[in-house]
Amino acid sequence: MKIDAQGVYYRDLNSKIREAVAGGADKIELNNVNGQYFIGDGVNRAVTITINGVPGNDLGAFMNGATIIVKSNAQDNIGNTMNAGKVVVHGHAGDVLGYGMRGGKVHILKDVGYRVGIHMKSYDTNKPVLIAGGKAGDFFGEYMAGGVLVLLGMFTDDPDKPKHGFRFGTGMHGGVIFVRGAVDETKLSREVGVFDLTDEDKQELEGYLKDYCKDFKLDFKEVMQEKFVKVLPKSKRPYGDLYCPMPR
Secondary structure, three states: OEEEOOOOOHHHHHHHHHHHHHOOOOEEEEEEEEOOOOOOOOOOOOOEEEEEEEOOOOOOOOOEEEEEEEOOOOOOOOOOOOOEEEEEEOOOOOOOOOOOOOOOEEEEOOOOOOOOOOOOOOEOOEOOEEEEOOOOOOOOOOOOEEEEEEEOOOOOOOOOOOOOOOOEOOOOOEEEEEEEOOOOHHHEOOOEEEEEOOHHHHHHHHHHHHHHHHHHOOOHHHHOOOOEEEEEEOOOOOOHHHOOOOOO
């Protein structure tokens, strides 16, 4: 099913999408998308939504099983509190990606902005995964409580830009961040440290990256040519000493 989004108000566009999903559509193609908010939010069926154009903020928020493919760039707040499904962006993406994300996958081909992976979390086997193929801004992995972030630093339009910004891992107290190549430890927050991968880490990471490379038709062997390291929190309560103890 095809929907022309040219000049369509975001609420009207999302109503059309929900009607199509409720009607049993398995594939929806949105053409001429230009900044409309909330596309795919709360969709609970295994439908594939292909977006031709640039969607607005909160793409795929609260999503629970759908797949969204963006053939261009995307903006902020992708995957906000997402439970399951996948978002694939064939370009750049903005800030605050994966906020409170609880499951599913977000694959970004190129650079991402600030505060990516903030408050990501996981429960039992429900583990969110967010992979950025380019470079990242400040506060990558901020307050991360679970899940997986991967930063490749490969596919960027700004080769002179640092791989990642400052305050990397601020307040991180769970989950893991995999980074291709070296990490600039002068930009790490003191709550985290850099460690070598175990054999189990390598096996887990390869599974994520094979799926990522399949989405973008990339050479998996090329991605794996450089060593990866992992960033982990040093404490499960990084700010525990900043608060007064509760009275007994």
